[in-house]
Amino acid sequence: MDKDILILGGGPAGLSTALHLQQQAPEFTSRLLVLEKAHYPRPKLCAGGLVADAEILLERLNLDVREIPHTDAQSAHFDFRGRGISVSVPGSHTLRIIRRDEFDAWLAEKARSRGIEIREGVTVQSVRPDEDGVTVLTNQGEFRARVAVGADGSNGQTRRAILPGEPLYTARVLELLTPTYKDPSRPALEKTRGQVAFFEFSPVPQGIAGYTWDFPTQIGGQPKRCWGIYDANLPASGQRPALKETLAAEMKNCGLELADYELKGHPIRWFDPFTRMSVPRVLLVGDAVGADPIFGEGISMALGYGKVAATELAQAFKRENFSFTGYRQRVLTSPLGGTLLARWLLTYLIYTFRWSWFQSLLWRVLKPFVILVAWFLVLNWARRMR
């Protein structure tokens, strides 16, 4: 055996699994190895919005994300055709926006400084569990361990290898970067949107199960805006409306031409409570299981999966039982599972009833109800993670 535990993928889910294991059971530090196909800092398409739950999980690992460049959105606005709900946290930021190349490289550096071994440039090609362990074939040869953790994201190999027949629920997402509104021709927009993370749900009646976003961000210290469009691509909808045109129309409302910027796309696998999350000797974390289906928010979830998986792994080694039959139950009954289940149900509610009058009701009239549901069911779960 090369190691006891191989973690396949060094994004937030894989690194969180390693960091939580190191924290919960330091004796595992030298017994685990993270295999990452890229080299840090590596690009990762993501708007980089960190909700408070992500920061709570990081703080509990004694990590302070303010060490890396970030932009704070003072409020989040959820809009439907010009009116909606604004949320802010008195005396604090509402959303902290990081760049993923910087964030993931920082997390990897923190893991290394705590003695965790990470090998970069190792691409997992196949994962083969057997009775005594698991064999992982990579571009750098074969690795053998007692267990493996699939943390290789929405397009990863691990899930495909161990659960080939499982249904896939995948959101379509497009993203691009533009200059800020600090242009003399757009003073009104700078005032209304400058410090705001803006979510626009007007695409819903067109059959898009999602929204467009417009966040403040920075690249190399230069302020920018990050725009994008998310479509959960619900199996029930049966349609695939064009995302690019819808995003272009939203951007035009702010005086921006989509064609002037480089547009990129990446899928997000979202959580479904009936999906399997492990097989004997291999368990999955992060997008390999599924992110939030309402917004495609997955960084806090990835950090949360890492914590649950670390507890599962420590107990498996204690009992010398690597069936992981209780892992799904452990995820579902955790505060992480609670928020994922709530978000899964809300996704079908918000995006199935896509009539304009319903969206107006939701984002304009039912404000107190929406805020209460968000506060108690969607957010504030990480503090309860034990």
Ligand SMILES: Cc1cc2nc3c(=O)[nH]c(=O)nc-3n(C[C@H](O)[C@H](O)[C@H](O)COP(=O)(O)OP(=O)(O)OC[C@H]3O[C@@H](n4cnc5c(N)ncnc54)[C@H](O)[C@@H]3O)c2cc1C
């Ligand atoms: C356009 C877009 C915008 C988003 N915006 C937000 C946002 O604002 N806020 C938010 O919370 N979430 C956002 N998300 C979701 C978020 O990016 C993911 O949920 C999150 O990255 C999941 O973390 P992960 O560690 O599971 O996977 P990843 O971050 O994808 O990490 C997987 C890691 O595994 C490595 N890997 C992949 N394949 C292999 C292989 N074969 N061998 C070895 N290594 C491999 C990759 O290089 C990567 O480092 C967004 C996603 C997209 C696509």
